[in-house]
Amino acid sequence: MVSFDIIGNIAIFESKEKENEKRITEEIMKKHKNIIAIYKKVSGREGEFRLRKLKLIAGKNISVTTHKEYGCLFKLNVRKVYFSPREATERVRVAEKINEYKKFQNNVGERAIIFFAGVGPYPIIISKRCDLREIIGIEKNPIAIKYFRENIMLNKVKNVMPILGDVKEKSKEYKNFADFIVMPLPESGWKYLKDAMACLRNGGVCFFYAIGEEKNLYEKWEDKIFSTCKRIGKNVKILDKRKVLPFGVRTWKIRIDFQIED
Numbered sequence: 001m002v003s004f005d006i007i008g009n010i011a012i013f014e015s016k017e018k019e020n021e022k023r024i025t026e027e028i029m030k031k032h033k034n035i036i037a038i039y040k041k042v043s044g045r046e047g048e049f050r051l052r053k054l055k056l057i058a059g060k061n062i063s064v065t066t067h068k069e070y071g072c073l074f075k076l077n078v079r080k081v082y083f084s085p086r087e088a089t090e091r092v093r094v095a096e097k098i099n100e101y102k103k104f105q106n107n108v109g110e111r112a113i114i115f116f117a118g119v120g121p122y123p124i125i126i127s128k129r130c131d132l133r134e135i136i137g138i139e140k141n142p143i144a145i146k147y148f149r150e151n152i153m154l155n156k157v158k159n160v161m162p163i164l165g166d167v168k169e170k171s172k173e174y175k176n177f178a179d180f181i182v183m184p185l186p187e188s189g190w191k192y193l194k195d196a197m198a199c200l201r202n203g204g205v206c207f208f209y210a211i212g213e214e215k216n217l218y219e220k221w222e223d224k225i226f227s228t229c230k231r232i233g234k235n236v237k238i239l240d241k242r243k244v245l246p247f248g249v250r251t252w253k254i255r256i257d258f259q260i261e262d
């Protein structure tokens with residue numbers, strides 16, 4: 001069976017072999033009656049906005065849809081922004097972790113920054129599930145920020161603020177600000193570790209994503225976290241680490257939660 005994602009009323013499938021597109025289309029239509037457009041992935045994720053090329057195989061030439069995830073609504077254009085429904089469970093897990101870590105922060109856990117926020121799924125899910133005062137989401141793709149703003153309205157969240165810009169630049173305005181930072185850019189998020197550490201308050205927790213090789217999933221990234229922290233003269237404690245999703249051949253998307261202290 002071919003693998004496919006459903007985003008709102010759009011289906012996107014992946015097929016390496018020259019399979020019968022008509023058969024795949026019928027299979028998807030049979031299982032999901034509300035689908036109005038079926039696209040095939042024709043490239044990997046590319047560029048800093050992490051977009052992929054899609055080819056319309058069946059249905060209407062429509063690429064804007066509204067996706068429902070854990071009671072939240074996310075409007076987006078599948079051609080112009082990053083969004084993966086496969087990460088839904090992970091977003092909820094992070095919200096639950098924030099609630100867990102908040103307990104040992106003696107209720108000072110009030111502010112979160114989501115680097116690489118996309119159309120806002122992390123900030124909005126966290127806003128709905130955690131009692132935080134303020135959640136900032138930084139995103140560089142102007143089209144993603146447009147949908148992020150719409151999604152704030154759609155979900156009626158009051159404590160989420162979208163910021164358009166590069167994390168390298170915009171994070172400078174939030175030194176010693178955050179109790180929590182989420183870094184959902186596994187391929188190159190490590191380049192922003194120092195920026196995340198600078199934004200964290202004493203005792204703050206970072207959810208860091210990376211790509212780990214199966215034979216040694218975490219060690220390389222733990223070393224990176226320790227050495228970066230040492231360079232800025234702070235201490236770090238690893239709180240948790242886990243496999244999130246398979247990424248490629250013998251590689252995994254992983255998450256390491258760490259806490260920094262003076």
Ligand SMILES: C[S@@+](CC[C@H](N)C(=O)[O-])C[C@H]1O[C@@H](n2cnc3c(N)ncnc32)[C@H](O)[C@@H]1O
Pocket residue numbers: 048049050082083084087115116117118119120121122138139140141144165166167168184185186
């Ligand atoms: C892997 S996607 C994650 C999006 C979102 N958090 C989600 O879960 O759907 C990474 C996002 O980071 C954005 N991005 C990449 N580099 C960035 C940078 N330097 N500053 C701000 N945003 C960036 C991309 O445009 C993309 O939307």
